[in-house]
Amino acid sequence: xxxxxxxxxxxxxxxxxxxxxxxxxxxxxxxxxxxxxxxxxxxxxxxxxxxxxxxxxxxxxxxxxxxxxxxxxxxxxxxxxxxxxxxxxxxxxxxxxxxxxxxxxxxxxxxxxxxxxxxxxxxxxxxxxxxxxxxxxxxxxxxxxxxxxxxxxxxxxxxxxxxxxxxxxxxxxxxxxxxxxxxxxxxxxxxxxxxxxxxxxxxxxxxxxxxxxxxxxxxxxxxxxxxxxxxxxxxxxxxxxxxxxxxxxxxxxxxxxxxxxxxxxxxxxxxxxxxxxxxxxxxxxxxxxxxxxxxxxxxxxxxxxxxxxxxxxxxxxxxxxxxxxxxxxxxxxxxxxxxxxxxxxxxxxxxxxxxxxxx
Ligand code: SF4
Ligand code: SF4
Numbered sequence: 440x441x442x443x444x445x446x447x448x449x450x451x452x453x454x455x456x457x458x459x460x461x462x463x464x465x466x467x468x469x470x471x472x473x474x475x476x477x478x479x480x481x482x483x484x485x486x487x488x489x490x491x492x493x494x495x496x497x498x499x500x501x502x503x504x505x506x507x508x509x510x511x512x513x514x515x516x517x518x519x520x521x522x523x524x525x526x527x528x529x530x531x532x533x534x535x536x537x538x539x540x541x542x543x544x545x546x547x548x549x550x551x552x553x554x555x556x557x558x559x560x561x562x563x564x565x566x567x568x569x570x571x572x573x574x575x576x577x578x579x580x581x582x583x584x585x586x587x588x589x590x591x592x593x594x595x596x597x598x599x600x601x602x603x604x605x606x607x608x609x610x611x612x613x614x615x616x617x618x619x620x621x622x623x624x625x626x627x628x629x630x631x632x633x634x635x636x637x638x639x640x641x642x643x644x645x646x647x648x649x650x651x652x653x654x655x656x657x658x659x660x661x662x663x664x665x666x667x668x669x670x671x672x673x674x675x676x677x678x679x680x681x682x683x684x685x686x687x688x689x690x691x692x693x694x695x696x697x698x699x700x701x702x703x704x705x706x707x708x709x710x711x712x713x714x715x716x717x718x719x720x721x722x723x724x725x726x727x728x729x730x731x732x733x734x735x736x737x738x739x740x741x742x743x744x745x746x747x748x749x750x751x752x753x754x755x756x757x758x759x760x761x762x763x764x765x766x767x768x769x770x771x772x773x774x775x776x777x778x779x780x781x782x783x784x785x786x787x788x789x790x791x792x793x794x795x796x797x798x
Pocket of ligand 2 (some may be wrong): 719721725728734735738739780784785787
């Protein structure tokens with residue numbers, strides 16, 4: 440296993456982390472815990488979970504596994520999305536109990552979706568409560584997870600509260616996150632990436648995406664994972680494991696792997712842009728919209744269709760990645776200014792109308 444330093448913490452984490460959101464039979468606590476122990480035995484040392492994952496069982500499953508894993512051989516991560524001080528504290532105490540540890544190694548201020556959300560977490564006392572818990576030794580490192588894009592991530596990281604960030608990054612959405620990754624690297628913060636396989640889109644489209652695969656890559660899944668961890672700003676990629684077989688596959692992707700040189704990663708990015716006629720790259724040049732339509736996010740969801748997905752995949756993307764209702768697309772007044780600015784010459788208005796029709 441390959442280990443990378445997580446920011447300035449002095450901790451080295453396995454480049455593949457265990458994402459605890461895909462346990463296939465969450466009620467079978469001991470059986471699922473065995474998957475976690477298997478990953479640990481294979482050298483994975485970062486285990487990420489959260490309340491509500493897997494019918495709210497993921498933390499318990501992890502806790503059963505942690506009970507048989509020497510405490511100095513792994514790092515646990517969990518989260519809370521509440522802005523309220525009291526709820527953060529209750530959630531932290533519940534997580535400690537479920538995970539059967541006396542300290543959470545990486546506690547996330549969870550899921551910042553909107554640019555003003557950091558202020559809300561401050562106003563409600565969530566950040567202050569987490570910082571106090573860190574002083575008490577209940578939290579080792581305070582980190583943040585976000586679905587923000589570009590400059591908004593930079594602001595969160597520059598706030599100085601966090602020692603690392605968890606964000607979605609992969610070969611399909613890299614333009615949204617490059618600015619944030621660059622800021623994390625400049626500020627010497629750790630970075631865990633979610634969704635390295637594009638929420639399953641990459642393994643589901645091996646033929647369409649075959650141009651991502653280099654001579655040394657077994658398949659596009661392997662290429663996508665390698666793209667992720669080759670980025671010097673990225674500490675680890677979180678993979679949601681559902682079986683020991685998937686753990687073996689992910690480990691095979693990184694074992695004896697020499698990171699792609701920067702030129703190769705740039706070539707892959709260029710291929711993505713060139714190979715998808717009509718693929719929104721997330722560059723943001725279409726903004727601002729006079730009526731505040733969040734064009735790049737809506738176009739990112741429409742990318743699912745460009746890649747061969749159905750209407751449900753567009754709606755899922757809007758809901759789970761961006762937390763945007765499709766009716767936002769209906770706010771477009773068809774002024775046309777975004778299409779003039781679009782670097783990919785996309786028919787944005789037509790796509791917005793399509794999304795709005797899914798209501
Ligand atoms: S065409 Fe619609 S989405 Fe584009 S800038 Fe005008 S109002 Fe906004
Ligand atoms: S300018 Fe075009 S490609 Fe860039 S984010 Fe806007 S819609 Fe996407």
